[in-house]
Amino acid sequence: MSHATEPLQGKHIVLGITGGIAAYKAAVLTRLLVKAGAEVQVIMTPAAREFITPLTLATLSGKGVITEFFTANTGEWHSHVSLGLWADAMVIAPATACTIGKMAHGIADNMLVTSYLSCRAQVFVAPAMDLDMMAHPSTVANIKRLRSYGNIIIEPGEGELASHLVGKGRMAEPEEIADTLRSFFASSGDLAGKHILITAGPTYERIDPVRFIGNFSTGKMGYAIANEAARRGAQVTLVSGPVSGLSAIPGVNVVNVESARQMLAAATEAWKTADVAVLAAAVADYRPEHQADTKIKRETDDVASLPLVQNPDIAATLGAAKRPGQVLVGFALETNNAIEYAIGKLQRKHLDMIVVNSLADAGAGFGVDTNKVAILYADGRPSVNIPLESKCDVAADIINNILAL
Numbered sequence: 001m002s003h004a005t006e007p008l009q010g011k012h013i014v015l016g017i018t019g020g021i022a023a024y025k026a027a028v029l030t031r032l033l034v035k036a037g038a039e040v041q042v043i044m045t046p047a048a049r050e051f052i053t054p055l056t057l058a059t060l061s062g063k064g065v066i067t068e069f070f071t072a073n074t075g076e077w078h079s080h081v082s083l084g085l086w087a088d089a090m091v092i093a094p095a096t097a098c099t100i101g102k103m104a105h106g107i108a109d110n111m112l113v114t115s116y117l118s119c120r121a122q123v124f125v126a127p128a129m130d131l132d133m134m135a136h137p138s139t140v141a142n143i144k145r146l147r148s149y150g151n152i153i154i155e156p157g158e159g160e161l162a163s164h165l166v167g168k169g170r171m172a173e174p175e176e177i178a179d180t181l182r183s184f185f186a187s188s189g190d191l192a193g194k195h196i197l198i199t200a201g202p203t204y205e206r207i208d209p210v211r212f213i214g215n216f217s218t219g220k221m222g223y224a225i226a227n228e229a230a231r232r233g234a235q236v237t238l239v240s241g242p243v244s245g246l247s248a249i250p251g252v253n254v255v256n257v258e259s260a261r262q263m264l265a266a267a268t269e270a271w272k273t274a275d276v277a278v279l280a281a282a283v284a285d286y287r288p289e290h291q292a293d294t295k296i297k298r299e300t301d302d303v304a305s306l307p308l309v310q311n312p313d314i315a316a317t318l319g320a321a322k323r324p325g326q327v328l329v330g331f332a333l334e335t336n337n338a339i340e341y342a343i344g345k346l347q348r349k350h351l352d353m354i355v356v357n358s359l360a361d362a363g364a365g366f367g368v369d370t371n372k373v374a375i376l377y378a379d380g381r382p383s384v385n386i387p388l389e390s391k392c393d394v395a396a397d398i399i400n401n402i403l404a405l
């Protein structure tokens with residue numbers, strides 16, 4: 001890759017190295033980043049120095065390695081604040097369970113975690129640990145917390161680990177980490193100045209104060225798109241139905257709603273100024289005709305049937321109000337005849353693009369962290385098949401395909 005098109009050229013990268021056997025791969029990563037034109041400042045935890053010498057990393061990066069808050073013999077102070085401000089990105093590779101735990105809970109007892117807390121730039125975390133540590137609920141919860149702070153997790157691979165056990169926990173290869181950074185810099189800011197509306201999650205349609213009609217949508221796909229769009233510089237309005245355990249990154253304007261009619265009102269308002277709408281919500285098609293003010297009682301009310309009325313179609317409403325230049329993207333989750341039904345929705349709702357997932361595909365659909373989708377266009381361009389990947393990666397692919405419109 002020539003330097004003119006190398007997104008890493010001139011970028012300031014703080015590389016945090018923690019004490020795991022994969023620390024030796026950090027030397028290769030340093031070399032790759034420097035070769036691509038980045039300036040790399042290495043911070044090591046004291047434990048990391050047991051696995052690889054600072055001399056190796058100082059030589060490869062061309063900069064002194066920092067471990068302590070100050071240099072013992074000279075008293076020179078290393079400012080975590082100025083490092084945090086200097087960074088265009090911070091990468092922690094390898095990230096041990098211990099450091100991930102400290103980052104998740106703000107335990108700033110070393111230079112690396114202190115710099116992490118001071119860092120305003122995007123943080124990438126490449127976990128590396130034994131498979132059982134990786135799968136422990138404590139690690140799983142801590143990684144989830146880091147995601148909620150907006151950190152990007154570079155997933156470990158599966159394979160033989162230092163323990164000779166085989167499973168998930170091998171740090172991503174240095175080439176993959178460098179490529180993740182590269183595509184981050186290549187895409188960051190490419191949505192600046194755009195207002196993107198996203199709907200996510202299910203809607204709840206009240207029957208009485210304690211019961212509702214809903215569906216199994218968890219909102220993961222919509223939140224992933226919102227976070228990715230915000231990261232890339234868009235102004236994001238996320239109209240969210242009731243979800244739990246998800247958080248939007250700072251900067252996303254979240255409008256919490258419950259019912260389809262509330263979602264319609266919030267989406268219609270945002271559509272007045274939005275350039276793009278991505279409708280990932282699973283909207284209940286029907287609601288009870290009457291909502292009881294008090295709990296329906298089995299003995300006295302004897303409800304044998306529940307009359308329903310149709311909810312408004314948010315996608316079709318926005319489609320009908322579409323101004324020239326606005327892009328409307330829908331989703332279709334089908335159990336059968338996916339493509340045929342999706343084409344119908346594309347036309348009926350005046351969508352420009354529809355993302356189709358089939359519940360028949362393993363790893364796709366509600367609740368899971370992965371998705372496998374196809375993208376169809378209204379303007380007749382060929383459809384795109386996206387293989388099974390994390391919902392974060394699917395989100396990036398969806399946005400890339402919207403930008404191509």
Ligand code: CTP
Binds near residue numbers: 281
């Ligand atoms: N949608 C919407 N408002 C509704 C129903 C659906 O905005 N009341 C949007 C969804 O967010 C999605 C697309 O329309 O982007 C397709 O949703 P889906 O539920 O698959 O379509 P329906 O028209 O409800 O068709 P059906 O339930 O018959 O498959």
